[in-house]
Amino acid sequence: MINDPRSLSPKEFFEKGHNYFLPHISIDCVIFGFHDNQLKVLLLEWKDTHRWCLPGGFVLKGEDINDAADNTLRMRTGLQKIILHQFHTFGDPNRDRGTHGHNTPPHVKGPSWIMERFITIGYWALVEFSKVTPTPDQFSASCQWWEINSIPTLILDHNVIVKKALESLRLQLNDYPVGFNLLPPKFTMPELQSLYETILGETLDRRNFQKKMIALDIITRLNERKQGGAHKAPYLYKFDKKKYQNALKKGISFGI
Amino acid sequence: MINDPRSLSPKEFFEKGHNYFLPHISIDCVIFGFHDNQLKVLLLEWKDTHRWCLPGGFVLKGEDINDAADNTLRMRTGLQKIILHQFHTFGDPNRDRGTHGHNTPPHVKGPSWIMERFITIGYWALVEFSKVTPTPDQFSASCQWWEINSIPTLILDHNVIVKKALESLRLQLNDYPVGFNLLPPKFTMPELQSLYETILGETLDRRNFQKKMIALDIITRLNERKQGGAHKAPYLYKFDKKKYQNALKKGISFGI
DNA sequence: ACAAAAGTGTTAACCGTACACCCATGA
């Protein structure tokens, strides 16, 4: 046994990975970030083929799939302590040859366990854009944010997975205040509104949005304003966990 | 190759199943029915051990997981053309020895692929109670409906799976008119209300419930009343697919 | 006739929506 099969060299990984990982099962992560009023997704670029894909990986033989998702994300992008949310499992036997042709991963010379049919478990997470430093792993030429509407054609069915993740995120937004995870600890009301508008894909009334958010009683206005903007300085707010816990007990609707 | 690996005898299945099915991956189905104002779940009873479990099975090597769920359900319970809804994938490596001790399936004498760690993909479905005739397969002593609050201790983590399925069903009830699938084609308003109350676990105002349902404009009142009750005969209604399609276009909220 | 279930209508409170005015700031 070695220390961490996820640190294997590409050659070893493709030749010996089946000794450590469950066959036919993979993990894919759709990581959302928010920057410049745009919703972004973190993608990896394969070395050699330079095709883009979701950060994904495999499940160790004795590993919980949720832990596998955490560990996969950390090893492939450097992102740690991210709360991942399982949303769907994709099990079409032809996932590997949709509209994009059959994909052979780079580095694979002979036959490999990796060329078998895979069922993939999809996770998404929301991260604070400015706080993370995406770092590509040994399989990847780069690790970059892509604006959600400008994502290139990805390998396998990964475009489908992104689409389904966004649908799941939109539904969640109605039940939980997930959006705050995308923002820095201090944020302005226009920033929060822009976030909601971007995720939901529709524009919202500025005044009503503010009222709704204040009424939820889960954020606190600080005695600070965001300086440096071109116009009137907006107030800063912070998400208040205690208030949120209280609000949950009372029952609360986050629908906009 | 044989015709249908799901028809193998138990002995062959445990000894040779790994030739046909993906290892480490299973399917479990939570089938909901509604009868006597109670929400029920369809369970199978193992031969030999007489322990109860969800109808579940495995994925053929070239089979879509959704097809695997359909086929599994049909072969194990006789239920056909049921719309199954994938809700969660369970991947704790210790699923097989939760509070109930490690479970050895019956018929397994020597080592078997079936004794490995399994990740299971959960599906649920709503069926019209009186329309189906549950039929146990060759592994099962019986196939019966259990009232959701009286389910016995099941094998593996199946109690957890049932709980999660119910949570998923409750959420769906707010977005889609899934409830109608549990009722016969003709039903009364009190029956429909009882169904909602049972699934949601709360009582509702009779008059407001009726108004809400009528306002959705997806059911039609018939010129018939349900006879045979002890009191005033209630009208019969039917779910109207055309109206439902129209309502969907306009946008519609099923929340109670 | 009476109890129990079913059909129907009215009201007030609440929430979502639409909309207008004033303030601060950099160009």
Place this chain on the structure above:
DNA sequence: TCATGGGTGTACGGTTAACACTTTTGT
């Protein structure tokens, strides 16, 4: 000084929630 973005308040309309009376039927 002006254009732009930000902060705040009000009024209307629709929806929901609370609630009462009448009708039917078996006992």
